[in-house]
Amino acid sequence: MVVGQLGQSLDGRIATPTGHSHYINGPAGLNHLHRLRALVDAVVVGVGTALADDPQLTVRRVAGPHPARVVIDPGGRLPAGARMFAPDGVRRLVLTAGSRPPLPDGIEVLEVPRTGGQLAPAAILVALAAQGFRRVLIEGGANTVSRFLSAGCLDRLHIVVAPIVLGSGPSGLALPPIERADQALRVPISVHRLGDEVLFDCDLSAQRVLVGRANKSR
Ligand SMILES: NC(=O)c1ccc[n+]([C@@H]2O[C@H](COP(=O)([O-])OP(=O)(O)OC[C@H]3O[C@@H](n4cnc5c(N)ncnc54)[C@H](OP(=O)(O)O)[C@@H]3O)[C@@H](O)[C@H]2O)c1
Numbered sequence: 001m002v003v004g005q006l007g008q009s010l011d012g013r014i015a016t017p018t019g020h021s022h023y024i025n026g027p028a029g030l031n032h033l034h035r036l037r038a039l040v041d042a043v044v045v046g047v048g049t050a051l052a053d054d055p056q057l058t059v060r061r062v063a064g065p066h067p068a069r070v071v072i073d074p075g076g077r078l079p080a081g082a083r084m085f086a087p088d089g090v091r092r093l094v095l096t097a098g099s100r101p102p103l104p105d106g107i108e109v110l111e112v113p114r115t116g117g118q119l120a121p122a123a124i125l126v127a128l129a130a131q132g133f134r135r136v137l138i139e140g141g142a143n144t145v146s147r148f149l150s151a152g153c154l155d156r157l158h159i160v161v162a163p164i165v166l167g168s169g170p171s172g173l174a175l176p177p178i179e180r181a182d183q184a185l186r187v188p189i190s191v192h193r194l195g196d197e198v199l200f201d202c203d204l205s206a207q208r209v210l211v212g213r214a215n216k217s218r
Contacts, residue, residue: 001134001135001136001155001156002125002136002137002138002148002153002154002155002156003036003040003136003137003138003154003155003156003157003158004137004138004145004148004149004154004156004157004158005033005036005137005138005139005140005145005157005158005159005160006140006141006142006145006157006158006159006160006172006173007021007024007025007029007033007159007160007162008024008159008160008161008162008171008172009024009161009162009164009165009166010161010162010163010164010165011165011166011167012171012172013166013167013168013169013170013171013172014140014141014142014169014170014171014172015052015141015166015169015170016166016168016169017168017169017170019052019170021052021053022053024162024164024166025160025162025197026162026195026196026197027195028194028195028196028197029160029162029194029195029197029199030061031061031062031194032158032160032194032199033139033160034059034060034061034062034064035062035064036137036158037057037058037059037064037066037067037137037139038059038062038063038064038065038066038067039064039135039137040067040135040136040137041067041068041132041133041134041135041136042067042068042069042070042091042093042128042131042133042135042136042137043057043067043068043069043070043136043137043139044070044071044072044124044128044136044137044138044139044144045057045070045071045072045084045139045140045141045144046071046072046140046141046143046144047071047072047073047074047075047077047078048141048143048144049139049140049141049144050071050073050078050082050084051077051078052141054082054083054084055083055084055139056083056084056086057069057084057139058088058090066088066090067090067137068090068091068092068093068131068133069084069085069090069091069092069093070092070093070094070095070128070133071084071093071094071095072095072119072124072144073094073095073096073100074095074096074097074098074114074118074119075097075100076096076099076100076101078094080101080102080103080104080107085103085104085107087104087106091108091131092106092107092108093107093108093109093110093131094107094108094109094110095110095112095119095124095127096109096110096111096112097111097112097113097114097119098111108131110127110131112124112127118147120151121147121148121151121153122151122153122209122211124153125153125211126211138154141170142170142171142172142173142174143174145157145172145173146173146174146175149173149175149204150175150176151209152204152207152208152209153208153209154204154207154208155203155204155205155208156201156202156203156204157187157200157201157202157204158199158200158201158202159172159199159200159202160194160197160198160199160200161197161198161199161200162196162197163196163197185207187202187203187204187206187207188202188203188206189201189202189203190203
């Protein structure tokens with residue numbers, strides 16, 4: 001089960017032009033994010049988010065276990081002092097495309113081959129499944145979630161829309177261009193109020209591409 005999540009403004013933006021995104025979502029949206037973390041085996045972020053936000057990726061706002069923390073960092077850009085690497089007994093993993101600067105003991109480095117200029121999301125999920133991680137949260141940012149969506153590697157997508165207008169800054173999902181609106185990806189949703197925010201729980205099972213070990217387990 002792979003869930004992607006993004007918190008965005010009414011105008012579909014996930015950060016300001018400076019990359020600031022704390023806190024687009026209010027308490028209820030953040031509680032939901034921590035609940036998602038508590039329900040998965042591993043939480044995955046792209047290196048852009050790890051560098052911009054230096055997140056802890058722990059469960060603090062609700063009761064529940066901390067998931068393993070995973071960063072997709074093909075070029076070895078994340079420094080060893082990143083907060084997600086803190087030694088707190090939780091597994092910490094770096095997905096890389098090759099050699100990278102050394103990291104402290106205890107941080108696991110998994111090499112995933114580059115395919116078509118990226119680490120294929122399906123190959124990432126196979127690598128994570130081989131480590132025992134079967135419930136995975138793709139927490140951000142937009143670049144990373146978009147790659148998983150584009151590759152058909154999400155079962156669910158949770159978009160939490162906050163009642164704010166940022167007016168500028170990076171937008172959320174980005175997929176290959178289409179010509180006509182009727183070619184848009186249209187998905188079944190359920191809608192939930194989270195305080196003054198709205199959660200769109202998108203069911204992507206019809207688009208889901210099943211691969212490797214993930215396929216066998218289902
Ligand atoms: N509102 C929200 O919900 C939310 C959530 C998270 C983050 N954010 C904000 O979003 C911004 C960062 O997001 P972002 O979209 O710029 O970056 P991102 O998705 O966090 O990271 C993108 C980078 O991760 C690496 N990467 C991810 N998936 C890969 C793959 N399959 N194959 C190869 N490389 C992969 C690449 O690194 P290389 O460039 O090194 O190749 C890529 O450039 C920050 O401003 C943060 O505050 C908002």
